[in-house]
Amino acid sequence: MFKGRDIVSIKELSKEEMDIIFEVAREMLPIARGERKSDLLDGKILATLFFEPSTRTRLSFESAMHRLGGSVIGFSNPSATSISKGETLADTVRVMDSYSDVIVIRHPYEGSARLAAEFASNPVINAGDGAGQHPTQTLLDLFTIHQEFGEIEGLNVALIGDLKYGRTVHSLAYALSYLGANIYLVSPELLRMPSHIIRELKEKPVETDKIEDVIEDADVLYVTRIQKERFPDPTEYKKVAGSYRITSELLNKAKEKAIVMHPLPRVDEIEPEVDYTKHARYFQQAFNGVPVRMALLALVLGVV
Amino acid sequence: MEEQTLKVQKIRNGIVIDHIPCGMALKVLKILNINGDIGSTVSLVMHVKSRMGCKDVVKIEDRFLDEREIDKIALIAPTATVNVIENYKVVNKHKVELPDEIVGIVKCMNPRCITNQREPVVSEFKVISKNPVILKCKYCEREMGVEDIIENIL
Numbered sequence: 522m523f524k525g526r527d528i529v530s531i532k533e534l535s536k537e538e539m540d541i542i543f544e545v546a547r548e549m550l551p552i553a554r555g556e557r558k559s560d561l562l563d564g565k566i567l568a569t570l571f572f573e574p575s576t577r578t579r580l581s582f583e584s585a586m587h588r589l590g591g592s593v594i595g596f597s598n599p600s601a602t603s604i605s606k607g608e609t610l611a612d613t614v615r616v617m618d619s620y621s622d623v624i625v626i627r628h629p630y631e632g633s634a635r636l637a638a639e640f641a642s643n644p645v646i647n648a649g650d651g652a653g654q655h656p657t658q659t660l661l662d663l664f665t666i667h668q669e670f671g672e673i674e675g676l677n678v679a680l681i682g683d684l685k686y687g688r689t690v691h692s693l694a695y696a697l698s699y700l701g702a703n704i705y706l707v708s709p710e711l712l713r714m715p716s717h718i719i720r721e722l723k724e725k726p727v728e729t730d731k732i733e734d735v736i737e738d739a740d741v742l743y744v745t746r747i748q749k750e751r752f753p754d755p756t757e758y759k760k761v762a763g764s765y766r767i768t769s770e771l772l773n774k775a776k777e778k779a780i781v782m783h784p785l786p787r788v789d790e791i792e793p794e795v796d797y798t799k800h801a802r803y804f805q806q807a808f809n810g811v812p813v814r815m816a817l818l819a820l821v822l823g824v825v
Numbered sequence: 826m827e828e829q830t831l832k833v834q835k836i837r838n839g840i841v842i843d844h845i846p847c848g849m850a851l852k853v854l855k856i857l858n859i860n861g862d863i864g865s866t867v868s869l870v871m872h873v874k875s876r877m878g879c880k881d882v883v884k885i886e887d888r889f890l891d892e893r894e895i896d897k898i899a900l901i902a903p904t905a906t907v908n909v910i911e912n913y914k915v916v917n918k919h920k921v922e923l924p925d926e927i928v929g930i931v932k933c934m935n936p937r938c939i940t941n942q943r944e945p946v947v948s949e950f951k952v953i954s955k956n957p958v959i960l961k962c963k964y965c966e967r968e969m970g971v972e973d974i975i976e977n978i979l
Contacts, residue, residue: 530966611945632939632964636946651937653965717968 524823527638528646531656531692536700543664545816545825546809552588553812561824562591568621569595570613570637571648572604572628577785578648578657581810582625582818589815594620614640623822626650644821652688658784659692661813663700665806666741669780674701679735681707681765682745682790684714689784690745691718698722705735709761712747732765736774742767742800743782744790767791772800782806833868839886841908841915842898847872849902850881856897856978859885877904896930899923900974903955923955931960931969932977938965948979 522538534542551557567586571579574597583593595617596602604613610633617624618641626637627648634647634654649655666673678697680690684706694714697704704726706714719726729735736742744767752758767781767790783791783803795801819825845853850869854860859867865886872879890898890907898905899921909917929947933940940948940962950960953968960969969977 609944610939610942628939629937630939630942631935631937632933632962632966635964636939636944639946650939651965 523820525644526821527634527644528656528817528821529634529638530647530654531659531696534656534660539660539663539696539700542660542813542816542820543667545820546664546812547668549588549812549815549819553585553808553815555588558590559588560590561819562586562589562822565591565623565822566621567591567593567595567818568617568624569593569597569648570617570624570626570628571595571597572599572610572626572633575627575649577807578627578810579625581807582646582648582814584811585814585818588811589819591818595625610636611640614645617641618643623818646817646821649688652686652691654692655688656692657810657814657817658689659696660817661806661809662689662693662743662782662784663696664813665782665802665809666780668805668809669778669802670740673697676702676740677705677735677738678702678741678743679705679707679732679739680714680743680745681732683712683747683751684708684745685712686748686751687745690714690743693743694718694726695721698724698726703727705729705739707732707735707765709764711757711761730764732767732771733774736771737776739779740776741780741782742775744787745784746786746788746790763789765790767795769794769798772798775800833870833882833884835913836866836868836884836886836910837913839865839884839888839910840890841910842883842885842902843880843906843908844875844877845881845883845902845905847879847881850883852901852975853881853883853898853905856901856975857885857888857890857894863888880904893930895921896924896927897978900927900931900958900960900978901971903958923952923958925952926950927952927960930979931974932979933962933965933967934969934973934977935962935965935967938962938967940964 552559586593614637623644625646625648628650631651631653633650638645706726706728780802781800868884870882903923906920908915927950949963953959953961
């Protein structure tokens with residue numbers, strides 16, 4: 522089902538396939554924690570093509586590959602490669618494909634992972650293409666929710682913050698809707714979820730600009746950073762900066778079992794005191810990037 | 826219909842593009858690059874009453890269309906028919922048909938799409954709706970409506 526397959530968009534994975542990924546990821550947990558050794562990917566090489574910086578994603582892929590006994594080649598600074606000499610992405614991919622068994626690509630242009638998958642004979646995993654897709658982030662988000670609640674169908678999930686530019690929440694909203702969750706969208710007017718994303722959701726989500734409207738109902742509060750670097754006009758950023766702040770006081774109104782997630786890095790959206798409450802799951806979520814990526818690597822390389 | 830056809834003279838050789846959705850005739854001319862002195866007669870009737878409501882009709886003397894041009898017309902006027910005229914007679918008549926995939930005739934409107942960079946690929950779109958026409962880029966997944974399509978036809 523997975524051997525040799527490209528992972529480009531979350532939309533290409535069925536519920537059954539996601540369940541398999543989560544099941545394998547659960548089996549990977551002790552290896553990801555370093556409690557057990559594995560040589561499942563011994564002799565396999567992962568090529569990481571990071572055309573823009575993303576330390577967290579790159580290192581979690583590298584950690585995943587090393588934990589399974591494989592090795593990693595690649596770059597995270599394209600200015601030191603032939604790309605700076607004008608080489609096309611298609612050519613870079615063809616060359617790296619011949620040096621490795623699986624490729625992970627991060628690129629600033631949308632659709633680049635799809636293009637890479639066309640030119641590579643080995644599997645390609647999309648680690649984020651511009652404002653497009655970031656399927657492995659969505660999978661680790663879903664895995665974290667799944668770990669907590671066992672089932673995603675029927676959960677109330679509030680997506681909070683920058684819903685306009687946040688690539689993470691676009692894919693996640695689609696996947697949550699597909700899996701039957703109820704979605705609440707909380708953002709300032711300026712940063713509302715684009716209509717073409719809302720059109721793809723099964724049910725029309727509740728939209729509001731106040732966390733207070735959803736805090737009592739939400740099972741998951743998925744908070745995102747308002748990304749200063751995405752605003753063409755700094756004065757626009759100033760209008761919405763600091764719109765939302767999750768505090769332990771606010772969480773007193775939340776459900777007993779509600780969890781707070783964040784794709785990280787955070788700036789001031791979540792007060793540090795929240796880290797010590799029973800609701801915080803964002804560091805667990807970040808760690809989950811490793812077992813989920815281990816599962817994907819093992820599945821597309823056909824060893825599980 | 827008889828009454829309407831009298832408004833524009835018959836052509837000897839060329840094409841008649843009929844059943845163009847109301848108001849789209851000028852856009853049909855635009856995508857066929859007919860925008861000035863082309864050396865032959867172009868007749869255009871807009872807002873003609875028809876059984877379907879209203880339509881536009883374009884007649885072009887001494888001009889024929891290739892497959893690529895017919896596909897372009899299908900994108901913005903999916904109800905159109907193309908009649909080929911020879912010696913005042915219709916010798917060929919066919920309805921344009923929008924395929925399920927559009928390859929190489931429209932560029933993606935997203936400037937940050939990888940197909941708009943220097944890469945060895947042609948643009949490809951899935952037709953996700955035929956009425957109204959909506960295309961989705963196979964690479965960046967951006968959707969384009971008719972107005973965007975007209976602006977980006979190659």
